[in-house]
Amino acid sequence: MNPDLNKLQPYPFEKLAALKAAVSAPDHKNHIALSIGEPKHLPPAFVLQTLQDNLDKLANYPATKGIPELRQAIADWLTQRFQLRNETLNPEQHVLPVNGTREALFAFVQAIVDREKPAPLVLCPNPFYQIYEGAALLAGAEPHFLNCTADNNYLPDFDQISADTWQRCQLLFICTPGNPTGAVMNSELLQKLIRLADEHDFIIASDECYSELYFDENNxxxxxxxxxxxxGRDDYRRCVVFHSLSKRSNLPGLRSGFVAGDSEVISQFLRYRTYHGCAMALPSQIASIAAWKDEAHVRQNRQAYQEKFSAVLDILGNKLDVRKPDAGFYLWPNVQGCDKDFAQKLFAEQHITVLPGQFLARDSRGINPGSGHVRMALVAPLAECIEAAERIVEFVST
Structure with a gap:
C-alpha cells in the first residue's frame, strides 16, 4: 500500500461521531444538524426535469473534456459573473467540467506537484477543507498551513511567509469566500498573490464554491x-479557479462543477484526467447547462439564506460571540472555551450537532486557529434554524 495513506488523519465527521457517541441526546427534542455543509433547499425543478428528459443519453460514453455546449455555458457565466473582458476566456482552452470540485481539487494536486523538486510545499489556509491536506500528502508534498484568525479578519497573513517558503511553494490553495469563516479576499489581495506567483513560480488554486452565497446583490x-x-492578464497565467453547482444551485448530488484558468495548466490537467477516468455523464452535463444559464433560482437561494442569517443572528444577539460572515452559509462563533466540550454538551442537552473548529484545522506556529470556535451551517429550513438558535441561547444561558 502507498505509505502516504498512513499520513491521512480521520475526517472531521469521524471525529465528531466519536465525540457524540460518548453522550446521549434527549429523545424528546428533534435533532437539528448544523454540522454538515450540505444544502437543504430544493433543487431547481427545471434542472431536474432537464436531467430526466436526457436519461436516455446514459447509453453514450461521455468525453472527459465535456460537450462544447457545457464549456460555452460555463465560459459565458464566468465572463458575465466576474466581469471578464469579452472573449478572453476560451471554452476550448480555459474550461474543464469536473464531477464536483472535491474530486477535482484532489486530482489537481496530483497533476501539479513535481516530486523531483526538493521538499515541495502546498500552502493552504488553516482552518481548511481537508481535501487540500490529503491531496498534498498523497502527491508527495508537505502541506504548509496559514493561520486564519480574528486578528487578520480570518484571512492568511501572506506578509508573514518567508521567501524560502514561497520558493518551495508549488501550489497555493485559497478559499474565498472561506470555509468555515466566510471571509472574502478583495481584488487587491488577489492581485498581490498573482504577483507573488509570478515571482516564485507557483500555481494558485482558488476554491470559489461559496462565491454565489452573498448578502449584497450589488457587491x-x-x-x-x-x-x-x-x-489585463487575459491568459490567466498560473491561476485556476474551482466552481460548483452544489451550493449555488442546491445540487450537491449532481456532482457537477468546473475548473477554469491557465490554458497550459488546463491542458495538462485534461491529460491527467483522461487517464483518471472521470468524465461527467451526459445527462448531468446537459442539466448543468440549464443551471449555469439561469440566475433567478440563484437569487432566490441567496434570499433564503439571508432570511436565515437575519433571524438566527437576531436571536443569538449578544448571547454568543458571533458575527455575520462576508459570504457563505456558515457561522463561526467563538464559544469562549473548549469547542469540543461545547459541541458535545450542546448535543447532549439540546440535540443539536455543530462541528468543533479544531477538527477543521491543524496545530501551526503554536496554535490551532479553529480551537474555541464551532462551525454552524445554516442549511436546515428556516424554522429549524430559528429553533436551533433558540435552543443555543437556552444552552449558553444556563
Missing part, C-alpha cells in the same frame, strides 16, 4: 480570474 465577492482581468 458580489470577486474571484481570482476577475483579479487577472483587472490586471
Amino acid at each position: 458580489p465577492p470577486p474571484g481570482l480570474l476577475q483579479a487577472c482581468s483587472d490586471m
Whole structure:
C-alpha cells in the first residue's frame, strides 16, 4: 500500500461521531444538524426535469473534456459573473467540467506537484477543507498551513511567509469566500498573490464554491480570474479557479462543477484526467447547462439564506460571540472555551450537532486557529434554524 495513506488523519465527521457517541441526546427534542455543509433547499425543478428528459443519453460514453455546449455555458457565466473582458476566456482552452470540485481539487494536486523538486510545499489556509491536506500528502508534498484568525479578519497573513517558503511553494490553495469563516479576499489581495506567483513560480488554486452565497446583490465577492482581468492578464497565467453547482444551485448530488484558468495548466490537467477516468455523464452535463444559464433560482437561494442569517443572528444577539460572515452559509462563533466540550454538551442537552473548529484545522506556529470556535451551517429550513438558535441561547444561558 502507498505509505502516504498512513499520513491521512480521520475526517472531521469521524471525529465528531466519536465525540457524540460518548453522550446521549434527549429523545424528546428533534435533532437539528448544523454540522454538515450540505444544502437543504430544493433543487431547481427545471434542472431536474432537464436531467430526466436526457436519461436516455446514459447509453453514450461521455468525453472527459465535456460537450462544447457545457464549456460555452460555463465560459459565458464566468465572463458575465466576474466581469471578464469579452472573449478572453476560451471554452476550448480555459474550461474543464469536473464531477464536483472535491474530486477535482484532489486530482489537481496530483497533476501539479513535481516530486523531483526538493521538499515541495502546498500552502493552504488553516482552518481548511481537508481535501487540500490529503491531496498534498498523497502527491508527495508537505502541506504548509496559514493561520486564519480574528486578528487578520480570518484571512492568511501572506506578509508573514518567508521567501524560502514561497520558493518551495508549488501550489497555493485559497478559499474565498472561506470555509468555515466566510471571509472574502478583495481584488487587491488577489492581485498581490498573482504577483507573488509570478515571482516564485507557483500555481494558485482558488476554491470559489461559496462565491454565489452573498448578502449584497450589488457587491458580489470577486474571484481570482476577475483579479487577472483587472490586471489585463487575459491568459490567466498560473491561476485556476474551482466552481460548483452544489451550493449555488442546491445540487450537491449532481456532482457537477468546473475548473477554469491557465490554458497550459488546463491542458495538462485534461491529460491527467483522461487517464483518471472521470468524465461527467451526459445527462448531468446537459442539466448543468440549464443551471449555469439561469440566475433567478440563484437569487432566490441567496434570499433564503439571508432570511436565515437575519433571524438566527437576531436571536443569538449578544448571547454568543458571533458575527455575520462576508459570504457563505456558515457561522463561526467563538464559544469562549473548549469547542469540543461545547459541541458535545450542546448535543447532549439540546440535540443539536455543530462541528468543533479544531477538527477543521491543524496545530501551526503554536496554535490551532479553529480551537474555541464551532462551525454552524445554516442549511436546515428556516424554522429549524430559528429553533436551533433558540435552543443555543437556552444552552449558553444556563
